[in-house]
Each structure stands twice: as structure tokens, then as C-alpha cells.
Amino acid sequence: MDKSERETIRQAKADWEAEEVAAFQARRPERQEIFRTLSGHPVDRLYTPAEVEAGGYEERLGFPGRYPFTRGPYPTMYRAQPWTMRQIAGFGTAGETNRRFTYLIAQGQTGISCDFDMPTLMGYDSDDPRSAGEVGREGVAIDTLADFEDLFEGIDLGEISVSMTINPTAWILLAMYVALAEQRGTPFTRLSGTIQNDIIKEYIAQKEWIFPVRPSMRIVRDTIVFGARQLPRFNPVNVSGYHIREAGATAVQEAAFTLAAGIAYVEEVLKTGMDVDEFALRLSFYFISHSDFFEEIAKFRAARRIWARIMRQRFKARRPESMRLRFHCQTSGASLTAVQPLNNVARVALQALAAVLGGCQSLHTNGWDEALAIPSEQAMTLALRTQQIIAEETGVTKSIDPLGGSYLIEAFTDRIEREVTAYLARIDSLGGTLACIERNFFQKEIA
Template sequence: MTTEDAREPVVDSELATEALVAAVKAELSDWESHELAAFLRRQPESKDEYRTGSGMPVKRVYTPEDLPSEWADIGFPGRYPYTRGPYPTMYRGRNWTMRQIAGFGQAEETNKRFQYLIAQGQTGLSIDFDMPTLMGLDSDNPMSLGEVGREGVAIDTLPDMEALFDGIDLEEISVSMTINPSAWILLAMYIAVAKRRGYDLNKLSGTIQNDILKEYVAQKEWVFPVRPSMRIVRDTIAYCSQHMARYNPVNISGYHISEAGANALQEIAFTMAITRAYVDDVVATGIDVDQFAPRLSFFFVSQADFFEEAAKFRAVRRYYAKMMRERFGSENPQSMRLRFHAQTAAATLTKPQPLNNIIRTALQALSAVLGGAQSLHTNGLDEAYTIPSEQAMKVALRTQQIIADETGVTSVIDPLGGSYYVEHLTSELERGIDDYMATVDELGGVVAAIEQGFFQREISDTAYDFARRKASGDRPVIGVNKYVDEGAGEKVETHKLDPESEARQLARLADVRATRDENRAKAALDRLVELAGDHDANLMPATIEAVEAHLSMGEITGALRDVFGSYTETPVF
């Protein structure tokens, strides 16, 4: 490698010398025989064994013996293998992006929420879409009845996207869109809005989630079968690598894998397996890995086990760097730097004693910061009930701002680095990823493993085990199975959806269809269908033409379903 940033660390000696380890082992044995043994006779420990949230055994105490044998595995921030962070200065140079997610009702309603959050100091936008939009259905589809704008914003046509970003400078603020099976259509609308405003596409920043493989693994929202869906992801990555220098065309998501029931190790291992499949697919088209890999981004959850979560982020960053260099031959340091958005864990939020959710969220957010997140969303205290109210969103944003400005944790890069316990967890999690990757290889790769139900079974078994431990009280949840309140308990203000929102959205969709140029719309749709039949063609330019002709989300996915077919999962029990 020619760049200083990617060179091998200078130090290449054993971190824990044999003499030191031997001396500590002897002292540990003496301590166990005397102080510890005497104390345990008087006061036994509360459990026979301790484990992390993902089930890894936890020793009583950690020592220099538990550090990596090579300094290179820890290293310096901003230098391969990036264990301590992707950038040399981390938060000393710039805080993480505070990106609270929002989306409900019509585009105009969500736009008002965006304006409120920006006024409160939010530094990036993150958009939730309603279920019909997620599934590529129009708001007037019979299956959409009652779901329009309920759990996210409704987007059917380009005028909706224009209203969503009204008054917001897309060259100045990054935009993240949580969308998967219909992600490429939303990206096309976003590009069309930017073009109409005369923006330079290379100045736009943000991401579409666009991680379709994790849908088959965990979230279960898809439109087409696995392989044509992979082709669409490939097309978006290829298009953005050529036309949108700062935009992330995929946000590979462990978050939803975790929310489906996976543990910390499964979350990062399955995410790395999916990442490898996408990179393989794009490289197979002849695009050099260093042309697109710098714009790959990631999305992880920050769960309840504080130290394991911080170690998880460090481990996956290190594994990714090694994979990109050793498997794909990357030479650009930017291709090896795993950058990630984190979200606190919605699955940990409880309806009983909802104010406890503020504390849960704060600790999970701190864990993500100590793990080196580039972007962070903190959940609202009321999200066990519904999408968050303005008050809950403000408290969640203030949580991040307090961590950034009051705690002092941003002053030192990777303050947990060198911790015997955290370094041990980091190395164990990295080894665990490697073991899972070997299993996926034995099954024939990610798509074959999905078709055989491997990931689904692993997640199902883990989710069942967690539910069993929670029901028995072995896994304490404050306010649910421990320190439970009698009676009604606390009440919180919750968000109320305008009941007229759906009707307004249906009216706008009807108006767009009635006033568009039908000849242009038909020609654009015919062209898109034609290109869909050519596996080597890139669908993005034709999709941009389609949305500019005011074709709707449902019209586009409906026409392509005739080409690609649909997908039915084989249930896993």
C-alpha cells in the first residue's frame, strides 16, 4: 500500500509478554486461594455462571493474559485494522451525526417534524416510511387500507417526495431513508428532486438502507425473489459509484437482524456474510472494489449489554477491514473503514414504567458512542406504544447532546481500548464472526443459506431462548419481571395520527395520475420493463425517468413483478 493511512502498524511485538503473563497468573492463583476463597465462604456469588447478552461466558476478572497477543489488533484510530475507530481524530474533530428518525402521515406532516428537529439541533434527517411504501404498494391499493401514514410517511409519486423536502437544502443536510424492497424507487425520486432544484448530485450525502438480503433473513419485507432483488441492489451501488460521490447506496443492516431476535454475535456475523455477498456481486460486474466500497455503510443496534455492545462495534470494524483487504484486495483505506449508524434498541423498550426507557436509551447510546458510531438515533420513551411524540423526540435528541457536551467522553478516542475485558470480548466476537462465515461457506453462500433457512433458524432459536429466560426472570427487565408496579402505573403522552391524512394522500395520488402525460408515463414504464429483462442492464436511469413521468410506486413494482416474479418463504420452526 502506498498511503500512510493503510500501512502496517510499526509496533509488531507481543502485547502481553510471557514474563508479565506468568507473573499475573501466579498472583491470580494466589488471590483466588486466599482473598477470594475467604470472601466466597462468607458471601457466595449470586450466580453459578455469568454470561454476556449473546451467551459468551464471563470470567470473574480479566488480566493482561486476555489482551490480544499482537499490538496490531488494537493499533491506533484511523489506521488499519481500525479497531479503535475509522478516523484519526474521531469526536475530537467532529461529533457523530445526530439523526432522529421521523415519518408519519402525509409528506407535509413529516416535513413539519423535520423542521422541528432541525430547529432543536438535529444534524441529519432519517425517514421512516409507512408499510405500503415499504412494500411497494400505492396508498389506494386495497391492502393499504388503514395503513397509509400510520407507521411512517406515505410516498406514492414524485410530488410526495418534493413535499417531503420542501424548504430543506439537500446539499447541506444528509438524508437517510429506511427503505428496502422499494429503495431504488425512493432513491430515484430523491435524485429527481435534486435534479429539479439544480443540485450537484456529487454534493448529496446520506444513504438508502437498500439491504434486501436482511429482509429474507430477518425483517420479512420483500417484493421480488432473492436474485432479482440482489440485482437491484447491485444497480444502485453501481449507479451511485459513478454519479453520487458522497452518497451511500446501501446501509447494510444488523439492526433488524437483532430486532428479529439475534444476539450480538449473530448480528455482526450475519451482517458481514451479507456484506460479502453484495461485494462479490458488484465486483463480478467488473467494477473495481475501491470504486464503490468507500460508500458502503452499516447500521447496527446498541443493545443492553453495555460492554459487549462496545466490543461488538470494535470487532466488526476490525473484521471488515481484514475482509476487504485480504479477500477483495482493497488498497484504498476508505474501502476498509467500516462506518456505521447506530440505533438504540427498540426491542428493549417497555410499556410498563415507560420513563425507564429514557435510562435504557441513554446507556445504549453511550455504548454506541464508546464503540465509535458515526451516526446515532436514540429512541423515544413512548415507542413501545406508537411512533414518538415531539416531546419524546426532544428528550431523545437531548440525550445525545448531553453525552456529546457534558460527559467528556468525546475528549479521548476509544477510552475502552486496552481494557482487559473489552479487548477479550472484541477478539472473541471477531473469532465468532469467522466461525459463522465458515458455516455459510459450507452451505454454499448467503443466498443458499437463506434458501435453506439457516439464518432464520439461528435467529428463531436465539429469540426463543431469550423469551424463555425473560419469562423465568433469569433475564431481568425492570418494571416487567422485576420491581413491577401494581396498578395502572405511569402514563405518557403519545402521538396521534390525523384521521384525515389518508384521505388527503389518496386525493393527491388520484390528481397526479389524472394530470400526468400518459404517453410519457407509458413509454417510461415500457422502457423500464424492457431493461428489467436484461440482467446486465442498470435499472437506475430508467427508474429515474419513470418517477419523473409521475409513475407511482405501485405501478413500477407491479410491472416489474411480471418480469421478476414474487417470493414465498418456506417457514422455519
């Protein structure tokens, strides 16, 4: 579309607002003077081609599985297979959590996700006095390899992917996972899954860390290098925006701070002399799917495009696999209410649909009772069924990026890309991600 045609559309829209809209509003005013997204950005009453960034189709959108990956990281997306349905479980003893894993797998879950209790996260044994009141409360208690054996009793590590939500002690749990596979005779080439291992977001949002940030980065670096060399199908880091958003960030801040963390990890690994294409293809990400339906879809699409450009232009990646952003998604826990909790079923379903329309690779849907307690078996079953209904009954898996080309979606995607890129430039000007952590930049921005 040339400049004159865009200007013609702008003028026609202005005429429409001055005539039809003004006359109708005189009789029936709009509900608000300004409509805004959940992140506070104004929303126009109508989007046209004039609101979408100029530029070639292939440069901005392209095709799924091809740079810049706006429309998806894989060529066939859900037409080949749906996203991994990965419900989180983790409470009490290893045996109790194993029974939840086994139950969910029997209900059709296609991936495992495990939460660990606070003592395990922080490196304390369950019998340490400092662990009192916390053992098994917000995750499963793991002290020894024997606990880990119980956790995965009857589960073939070579047949199902495993995600572990743990950070300051991630390297210890990864060692247990590898040791268990070795003990069972499972080849490392068959192991698939993810360990979160994202220490940066702990300093920004979650606040569960043991060592200062720079020594902690060395541990993350070493696990990424180990994973690249020994675990070809395993993601040794899951760069997480979920916790940042739940701490109060906007959609733009979530994407910007998460990508800034990703940049820091790439820079750290490059210090070892490892080529970017040796490890970047196994980096993975973790985003929230919050309540503003269109803003969330646009956020996911913008994040893919920005990351692809960062990897190609900044880090000189050559392999397409190194440029594609793959992400796990979870619906928003902070959006759930303890009052009228069954309403959370609808919230979760819409957030899950946004994650799917945004092209997630795996998804956890929260239980309706999570505002009250660790989710019950019944609530987790319903949450899993929500994903299965989306996959099997709505038709959204039949076409790739079905909202691509929507003027609103493309305008939102362009706007989020601009704002995230500006944030990343600001972070660089302040000395980079680690320097920003040390001067509390991220924390102040969220606050």
C-alpha cells in the same frame, strides 16, 4: 508481553481466587454462580492481560483511521466533530413528516432519517385496496414525486444528509431523491446520506420483500454501481444488523450475519467488472446498541477489525477508505417497556453511550414512548437532548476510543472476533450468504 509473563499472571490470578476470593465468598457469596452477557457468554470476575489475545499492538488495535480500524474509522473521530444526530421521523402525510423534520432540525438535529409506511415499502399506492389500514401508520406515505417534494419542502438537500429506511423499493425512492435534487438544481456532488437498500436482511429477519433473493440482488447491485458513479458522497446501501438483532439474534450473530451480507454485496458488484476500490468506500452499516454495555462496545470494535481484514485479504482492496467500516446506530426498540415507560429514558441513554464509546458515525436514540406508539414530539426532543448531553457534558468526545486497552473490552473484542470469524467460515462452507438464505440457515440460527 511474552508467554512466560502471561503464565505468571494466570498463576497469580488463580492464587488470588483460591485465597482472597474464596475466603470472602465464604462470608458473602456472589449473587450468581455464573454471570453472562445478554448474548449468553460467561463473564469472568476479573480480566487481566492474560485474557487478551497475544499479538502486536498495531496488528490488533492500531490507530484510529489506520488499518485494522479497531479504534475508529477516522484519525480524529469526535475531536473534529461529533457523530451525526439522526432522529428517525415518518408518519402520516409528507407534510406532517416534513413538520417533524423541520422541528428536529431547529432543536439541533444534524441529519435526517425517514421511515416509510408499509404500502410505500412494498410498492403499493395509498389508494390500493391492499393498503387499507396501513397508509401513514408506521411511516410516511409516498406515492409520487409531488409527495417527495412536500417531504423535503424548505430543506436544502445539499446542506443536510438524508437517510431513507426502505429496501425492496429503495431504487424508486432513490430515483425520487435524485430527481428532486435535479429539479432544484442541487449538484449530485453535494448530496450526502444513505439509502438502506439491504434486501438480504429482509429474508433473514424483517420479511418485507417483493422478489426472490437473486433478482433482488441485481437491483441492489445496480444501485450501488449507480451511486459509485454518480453520487460520490452518498451511501447506496446500509447493511443492517439492527433488524436481525431485534428478531432474536445474539451480538455475535448480528455482527456475523451483517458482515456476511456485506460480503455478498461486494461479490455481486465485482461481477460487473467494477474495481473494489471504486465502490467499497461508500458501503455503510447499521447496528443496534443493545443493553449489555461492554458487549456492545466490543461488538462495534470487532466488526471494524474483521471488515478491514475481509476487504484487504479477501477482496484485495488497496485504499484505506475501502477497508474502514462506518456505521449508523440505533438504540434497541425491543428493550423498551410499555410498563413504567419513563424508565426507558435511562435505557436509551446507556445504550446511546455504548454506541458513542464504540465509535458510531451517526445515531438515533429511541423515544421513551416507542413501546406505546409512534414517538411524540416531546419524546423525540428528549431523545435528541440525550445525545447532545452525551456529546457536550460527559467528556467522552475528548479522547478517541477511551475504553481501548481495558482488559475486559479487549478480551470481549477478541472473543467476538473469533466467534464471528468462525460463523463467516461456516457460511462460506455452506455455499455463501445467498445459499444460506435459500436453505433458511440464518432464520434457523436466530430461532
